[in-house]
Amino acid sequence: MLKLIVTTLSLLTATAAYAQTEMTVSSLATDSETNKAFHKMSKGHNLPDWVMKGGTSTPAMRVTVDNKAYQVVSACKPHDCAAEQIAILYSPDTKSMSAVFSKQSEEGYQQNLVWLNSRSDISIDGRTVLFAALSGSLQNHPDAFNFK
Template identity: 50%
Template sequence: MKKILTALFFTCLTTSVYAQNEVTISKLADFQKIVANHHLPKWVTQVGTGSQGKKVSIAGKQYLLFTSCKPHDCGAQRIAVLYAPETKKIAGVFSSVEEKTGDEKLQWLNIPDDLSIDGKTVLFASLTGSIDNHPDSFNFK
């Protein structure tokens, strides 16, 4: 019994340490600065339901792609962020869906010229689930 309890303790401890060290959108350097200039809901910087970063390549540069959504209502509000570890640059898109009409509004965040087409494609594809369904189709060389 002691062996089982000890194993369970170390499993929980390892999981807790991993969760604290996990990179999320809100932990990215300069993320707060980017969203501060936009009128976004508080969950974006505080309690969004997020994902681990996925590696993507755009124009030969490596990025981490993160997504997050409004807790308990992912269909209504979502955000996707590209982070360049080498340059520490962040770009993103915030999506909100009007409940009555179903119209989706996109708010682009800090999109530089070098990401204007392919970067937007990757960001939007992450919101729609296309990145998960076709991951190799979104590595632009």
């Protein structure tokens, strides 16, 4: 019985540690390792509070763009994902980020995209990955968005 409790506690501790290290949009915005790059990327843009506080997130995905490894994270406005979304392309090697923020018109007829880039050289492939993260295509076809 004691062995079962110890094993269960070890499993819970490992699960909690994994959950704390899971990359999300809000963790990129607030983590001491990445917040400087996040604020540089979003400077001059008025992002809604849910971005920093944590929206409804998808798990991070790994992609290759221009032979470089990136993590892609996305999130949406809680309880209204169709209205507002954000996707971020993050390079763990260079700690740089690029993103796209999407806001749907109230009538639902127009999607406005705001590109947030900490570097001006984001390729069309990088923009394609970001838009695919917003649309769900990246999650549905992850191997189709690796650009070597």
